[in-house]
Amino acid sequence: MSEPPRQPPEPIPVTLLTGFLGAGKTTLLSRLLQDPDLADTAVLINEFGEIGLDHLLVQHFDDATVLLASGCLCCTVRGDLVEGLEQLLRRMDNGAIPPFRRVVIETTGLADPAPILHVLMMHPYLVMRFRLDGVVTVVDAVNGAATLDEHPESVRQAAISDRIVLTKTDLLDTPEREAAAGTLRDRLRQLAPGAPVLDAARGEATAANLLDAGLYDPASKIPDVSRWLADEAITAAEAERRAHAHDHNRHDDRIRAFTVATEAPVSAAAIDMFLELVRGTHGPKLLRLKGIVKLAEDPERPLVLHGVQHVLHPPSQLPAWPDEDRRTRLVMIVRDVEPAVIRRLFDAFMGLPALGQPDGKALTDNPLAPATLRR
């Protein structure tokens, strides 16, 4: 009797824990790891310094913990990250460590999370064994505003997050500090409208609130697109932003979160060309993209998109629409790009021409268009 074909193992969710220097990442992680639900979690920590102090704090995960070599994860040790993840798999697969169901990667405070996300989106083997569950960004309630003002990378870390944890709210001991923290919350909400802001001191930063931020509702295993896309929150924040256009912080203004949507089915070629153009033209400025697409060729099985900068995760198709909302919806977080520019492109490719704007055909049949777009 022939053996049934082997199913590929279910991809293991990976949570990226980021946040500026001293924001409280390790403190949060140590606390989270005490939760029995995280007992079978492997932790990868990127150290920026000589001694792996953080490593000692999660020592009880020693077996599955691979301390990345010194250096900044984003620029020098990407190979180590790949190797760290591969090593974990190897050790699990040959029984050297117990099976783990989840991975948490803690970055250095200075890291740009994008290259780490790229590894999880494009490495040919790792992309089959791991899936990005979400990005958790830790922000210090006392120093967070000054950090956002001074360090553009901290703004990026907040903007691409799926969950934000506000730490050190227990130190807000004067009305002025309380008020400043309120302003910081508003700022974070504008920067990452889709990310709930959770207060660590109030006990809100629990495993249940921080993990399982991915496309699938962990309990039912059914895709929960609206929770994952958070497109309603982003649309609401856009409207609020328009209504209060005058009181923006100029630094944060460079980051914009917005949605584009259409009822009409979209051809695979049109969405492909749209993405190609957006990535080609605005790649580094496209901090994050998530979306669900009603394909003209296969309207019952929506296409799921997920990208960071110019890198797109291999697109996947859902077996069916998870709810009544069957529109194509894309959410984008960009830096230094006017959403209207991308909106116009989207409309052109989706066949929604506006007065005085080129349609998709004019763009693709144009000899002056980028070579990748010409038919």
Ligand SMILES: Nc1nc2c(ncn2[C@@H]2O[C@H](COP(=O)(O)OP(=O)(O)OP(=O)(O)O)[C@@H](O)[C@H]2O)c(=O)[nH]1
């Ligand atoms: N009062 C208070 N202190 C906190 C809180 N969270 C973290 N801290 C303290 O802040 C300091 C920095 O915390 P860490 O967890 O090491 O921060 P980190 O983000 O891992 O720091 P780096 O690894 O250096 O980037 C430590 O002294 C913590 O005890 C909090 O919610 N309240």
